[in-house]
Amino acid sequence: MSDVALDQATTTATPTVINLRKVLGPAHVWALGVGIVLVGEFMGWNFSVAKGGAYGSLVACWVVGLLYTCVAMIDSEITSTVAAAGGQYAQAKHTTGPLMAFNVGLYLVMAYTMLEAADVLVIGDLVKMGAEELGRPGVDPHPFVFFMVAALAFLNYRGVFMALSVNFLITAIAFVSIIVLWIGVHPFSPGEITQHAEMLAIQPLPELSNVPGLPYGWMGVLASFQFGIWYYLGIEGTCQAAEEVRSAGRSLPLGTMTGMITLLIAAALTWWICAGMLPWDYLGQALAPLYDASKMSGSTFLHVLLWVATVFSATASANGCINDASRAWFSMGRDRYLPQWFSAVHPKYRTPYRSILFLIPIAVAFGFTGLLAQTITFSILSGLLGYTFMPINVMKFRRKWPLGSIKRGYVHPGHPIPAIVLFILCVATLFAVFLGFGAQLLAMMMFYILASIWFAFHRYKYVRRGDQFTMSWPRPLGY
Amino acid sequence: MDFWDILQYAAWAAAALLVLWMVFDAIRISQHFSEDVLTSSQEGIDELALQQEQHRSGR
Numbered sequence: 001m002s003d004v005a006l007d008q009a010t011t012t013a014t015p016t017v018i019n020l021r022k023v024l025g026p027a028h029v030w031a032l033g034v035g036i037v038l039v040g041e042f043m044g045w046n047f048s049v050a051k052g053g054a055y056g057s058l059v060a061c062w063v064v065g066l067l068y069t070c071v072a073m074i075d076s077e078i079t080s081t082v083a084a085a086g087g088q089y090a091q092a093k094h095t096t097g098p099l100m101a102f103n104v105g106l107y108l109v110m111a112y113t114m115l116e117a118a119d120v121l122v123i124g125d126l127v128k129m130g131a132e133e134l135g136r137p138g139v140d141p142h143p144f145v146f147f148m149v150a151a152l153a154f155l156n157y158r159g160v161f162m163a164l165s166v167n168f169l170i171t172a173i174a175f176v177s178i179i180v181l182w183i184g185v186h187p188f189s190p191g192e193i194t195q196h197a198e199m200l201a202i203q204p205l206p207e208l209s210n211v212p213g214l215p216y217g218w219m220g221v222l223a224s225f226q227f228g229i230w231y232y233l234g235i236e237g238t239c240q241a242a243e244e245v246r247s248a249g250r251s252l253p254l255g256t257m258t259g260m261i262t263l264l265i266a267a268a269l270t271w272w273i274c275a276g277m278l279p280w281d282y283l284g285q286a287l288a289p290l291y292d293a294s295k296m297s298g299s300t301f302l303h304v305l306l307w308v309a310t311v312f313s314a315t316a317s318a319n320g321c322i323n324d325a326s327r328a329w330f331s332m333g334r335d336r337y338l339p340q341w342f343s344a345v346h347p348k349y350r351t352p353y354r355s356i357l358f359l360i361p362i363a364v365a366f367g368f369t370g371l372l373a374q375t376i377t378f379s380i381l382s383g384l385l386g387y388t389f390m391p392i393n394v395m396k397f398r399r400k401w402p403l404g405s406i407k408r409g410y411v412h413p414g415h416p417i418p419a420i421v422l423f424i425l426c427v428a429t430l431f432a433v434f435l436g437f438g439a440q441l442l443a444m445m446m447f448y449i450l451a452s453i454w455f456a457f458h459r460y461k462y463v464r465r466g467d468q469f470t471m472s473w474p475r476p477l478g479y
Numbered sequence: 480m481d482f483w484d485i486l487q488y489a490a491w492a493a494a495a496l497l498v499l500w501m502v503f504d505a506i507r508i509s510q511h512f513s514e515d516v517l518t519s520s521q522e523g524i525d526e527l528a529l530q531q532e533q534h535r536s537g538r
Contacts, residue, residue: 017519084522136483143490150494157501243522334520344517346508353508357501470523 020085021350023161024245029238029255031168032323034262035316036112036234038174039119041263041270042310043288044230044376050284051436052224053202054275055213059221060228061267063425068232070422071387072260073412074394076253079239080409081401082471083248085352086331087239087324088386088393093335093468095396100389102337102455103448107386108240108328113359114379115234116321117366119314120148121375124367125287126311145367152319153360156326159349160244167319170312175266177309181294182269184302185277193297194276202280215280225432229380231267234317235259236386240324249409322363326355336462337455377437381444384433388426391419400476 048057075088084090089105124141131139156163185193202213209217216223238256245251274289277296286292294306330352333342346353366375398415412418434441508517 016516017521018516019520090522131483136481139483140487143487143494147490147494150497154497154501157504331522334518334522340518341514343520344514345520347512347517348508353501353505357505360498470521472523 018345018347018350020244020345020352021160022244022246024164024241024251026251026254026258027168028161028164029241029245029251030259030262031164031171031316032241032320033235033238033256033259034175035164035167035171036115036237036320036324037232037259037263037317038171038266039122039310039313039317040230040233041178041266042174042290042313043122043286045227045267045270046274046283046286046289047230048224048227049275049280051216051227052220052222053213053215054200054271054280054283055202056216056221056224057228058271058275060224061231061271064225064228064231064429065264065267067387067422067425067429068235068263069260070418070425071236071390072256073418074390074422075236075239076256076410077408077412078394078397079242079252079256080249081406081473083242083245083252084331084470085240085243085327087242087328088236088390089328089331090242091239091393091397092389094471095393095400098337098460098463098465098468099452099456101335102332102459103452104386104389105328105332105337106448106451107382107389109325109332109359111379111382111386112234112237112321112325112328113362114366114375114382116149116318116325116363117369118372118376118379119318119321120145120363120367121370121372122314123148123311123318126307126314129287130307142368146364148315148318149360149363149367152315152322153356155319156322157346157349157351157353157356160241160323160351163319163323164241167316171316174309174313174316175262177305178266178269178273178290181290181297181302181306182273184299185273185293185297187272194273196272196276199276199279222428222432223435225429226380226436229384229429231270232260232263233380233383234320235263236383237320237324240327243327247409249407253410318363322356322359325359326352329355329359335468336464337459374440377440378444381433381437381441384426384430385448387422388430391423391426394419400478401473402477405477406473 048060052060078091079087082091082094086105087108089101089108092104093101124145127144128139128141155166190196200213202215204211204215204217209215211217214220235256238252238259242248242252270290273293274283277293278286278289283289288310291306291310294302329338330343332338333340333355342355342358344354345351369375395416403411
């Protein structure tokens, strides 16, 4: 909407249209996707080492990297045509139907809100840890958790351009810090600081494995997939910016694919640094392994830099999660899947301000629990369910609107191979999650089933079915 | 009361102020604009494309 129209809305309150502001470019899309994920290199991925050893974690890094590359390719193609806030929710609405769309929307909101809670919880712990290292034990992390949520919500409330510009800056600093650390541990002088030969000589447990380097055998490698997700969890969040980018067909594929390349580099460097500096049995349970590696380097500069970078990565992740969760919630409100009240757009800042406000107490409440493992597990499981839907989504999309029938900003190569690979890897990862968090997985499935029943029997009557299909596409093939 | 105590109180206060500002602003906006206007956002409308189209056609 032009400024003239906005002035008119301000002065006369005549009905007009207030849409989200289209101000983002590929760099913001990159900042959103990588910003959400990069915290996973600073913490979390290393739990895969406890499951499958250092080599098992490397296999998980590659295999789960392949899973997310498929996710990025498929998402890039569909979102370059479905340029709507809500991302995968809006895609599901167009390709599958309301009940699936409702579930996908819930997966998104839960995945991002829980990840945001985990991020601020980590920031609180990092402040506490930093205070302890400066000689002041017993600092309460709660005020810092509350402050981070409030400050980032405020930033998002005031406008998407500034929120994601800040994300670009702090994400870039965090990414560069990994490269600086890699250079700082002298990668071309093996044995000087890093000790890969010694650290990777892991003896297998005789009753479980006879494969050198894999303490729990191939089953351990499979189990490590559930934490291998941390290397890349959230890159699909770039889709939520679809309605606010200047050119969806160009910016989203470019931002998402360069984001994925950045993460593959960051994941490989992270594994290499940590696997060569920390014993695998310590690495498998460390809170912040890159920060620990920086301390082991003996450099005060790297020590300080990695503390700052760890805080920045968690901040960028929380900031991106607020952006994404609020867009998904807003989008569901706009379609009346939730009360329409949530679909309000701020007339000055052009942000979904009520959705941003509504999600603050939820993130703070989960951040205050201190239950990092449970919170992040809920996020991972919700994300995985969303990924499992994507192969179905793209199959339906290509069948209903074959190539050439609508304009696409990007066409992913090799269809249907990426969809089939993604589906197989999702099933394998869900099995891995079941091995470690079977009860949580079943409890969460129960939650989504109950929510679906509520939607089908109570909420669906408010949905305007004719308004669901918003893209100016031809009638789908076969209809 | 040391530096860290002051920092904790400052964090509580700053967070509360930010949330209060957003809540008051949201209330103010609700009073100044009708719900029809605030919830008028439309999916699938590309304003930039429309503006470019209007520019091309000389309107």
